[in-house]
Amino acid sequence: MNVQRTSPVSFVRNGRYKRIDSDEPVSKCPRLSESSSDAGYLSTSPGSPLWSAPFSGTPTHQGPSRIGQFLLIPIADRDGVQSALNVHTGEESVCKVFNMVQYQEKIRAHSVLPAHRNIAHIKDIILGDQKAYVFLEKDYGDMHMLVKSCKKLGEELASRLFHQVASAVAHCHQSGVVLGDLKLRKFVFCNEKRTHLKLESLEDCHVLEGESDSMSDKHGCPAYVSPEILNSSSSYSGKQADVWSLGVMLYTLLVGRYPFHDSDPSALFSKIRRGQFCLPDTMSPKAKCLIRSLLRKEPWDRLTAAEILIHPWFHGAQETGSRELDSGTTDQIVPTFCLENNESLFC
Template sequence: MIVHRSSPVACIRTGRYGHKRFDNEEPVAKCPRISESSGDAGLLGTSPGSPVSGTPLSATSAHQGPARIGQFLLLPLVDRVGVHSAWDIDNGEELVCKVFDMGQYQEKIRAYSMLLKHRNIAQIRDIVLGEHMAYVFQERDYGDMHTFVKRCKHVPEHQAAKLFYQAASAVAHCHQAGIVLGDLKLRKFVFSDEKRTHVKLEGLEDCRILPGEDDSVTDTHGCPAYVSPEILSGGGSYSGKQADAWSLGVMLYTMLVGRYPFHDSDPVALFSKIRRGTYCLPEGLSLRARCLLRSLLRREPAERLSATDILIHPWFHASIQDADGPEQEVGLTEQMVPQVEVEVDEQLFC
């Protein structure tokens, strides 16, 4: 992306966040090439609601290093496609920035205007409009849950309960507002604090906004490991909310066990396993955790718990209550367990 020097104009305020317009974007000296992350390359397909089908950045812009947009200095994040680390030169604040084509950005952020503020959903802080691109700024984060689970191998139940409750709460809030999230996975949730206790949904760019009460959708994009059986059946429309519930079940299983409930290096074999819906629950999980997993990872969509129902499941109360005892105070090094059964394959961990 070639950017040019320009002078800013006054900020135009609309709604809960502001729009600043810059006629052009200003370049900064190039840095050494940063390799692009493969990210979620194994998608079932793309749709207009998916970030990978839009044009967050040109093919070359990810390699050009930092760029200056108004008072912000942007540097692409190697592990998050279309996302930049942003530094406000005026006050030193660090943010994250998502870059969209001007013709798409309003549709990409439309869901934010439909939602009341929620503590577990990232909010838009500012928007800067360039000549060809729109720059959407949000609060910085401290890594995503995908990376966290990979490092920890698995998450103890009392800790997983606190994190998963927040994730399910964000999904339930969206569903109540008529928004289906679709491509749900651990990578979609990030930590807003250094201690990694507070989780938030990092974006709504690839969600589906329902026109009414009917939550039927037809999109078939998503990370293979998280996709629900009905999407693979090729039967046309399916319940978007119930598909989200399945993905939440995959998230919870992966947090507690340290691997996906369905995994195979061959996509055909992987999809066959998902269609059958059979998986193993290892020893050591509590009865309530097993109950919640079985209530989400069900082949029949209508039999799954809704996101709202998840929040009242007794596993949360029991796990948090059990954690009050001194025997539950376990350090991070003690949480690390050897990986003896399944070797983590980068291609399987989306």
């Protein structure tokens, strides 16, 4: 199999740009139709309570495959993402596969965003006749997997991780990038101790052409969708919708489940439209304040991503966490919460 090397693209920092032929299938991210009813809106979204993968007659690759010098192995619970091993150097990384006609748009945000410690960068790209293989740094699982493992986080740890999440989002917003389909899955750990997070997925984001962040796209996970997206038949603020998603993420980290959940799609979206949720009595006042400042029905009442970073909860939570650690608290235990299908909680 011949590999043709070309000049590296400007935003692949220390990366390479190669060309190769391959027929590896590409997973597609479903899009929520504006004209769909609530039930249809939900049922076409992976991870939603009623979603199930459609049958496809096209076989998929379940085992390892070889692309150039890389051995690719699918990663469980992470659609479209594969573990990549450089057979020459032994270096591990992560690979995403895109259609050739889509890949430049999918990775466009990487050319717009300045480097940031909480945003992953592209290491390598291999181009085939039909597919583009994009390689990123190795990770150690994502935030979704952390919550899915039935461990709610204490406030000290949650504050350290969520500050990194908000920092990445604030950097994107400042650089004219709206994340859109923002959720826990998109943040991965880049060290074994799981202390350093990076925003790994930028393919669903929107690069703004001017100052306005007005959007009409209805693409996203139902559990994270904001009320204005459900209520609006026209446009909404992309940045303010991202902040709502941040609120859902923070709530899920601290409570162990989504603030809005229901097995019936119409009921789920009704709850989101009302914007009413419950906070545990054991949660600190500052944590409650921050969540309520993000999950506000009216978009203009929410904090901005930059304002989140200066909220007093981050300092207070770390102090509280230190005291709890000294007293041997068991606050890491998840409260009992049973569903027939545990997957319905996660997107």
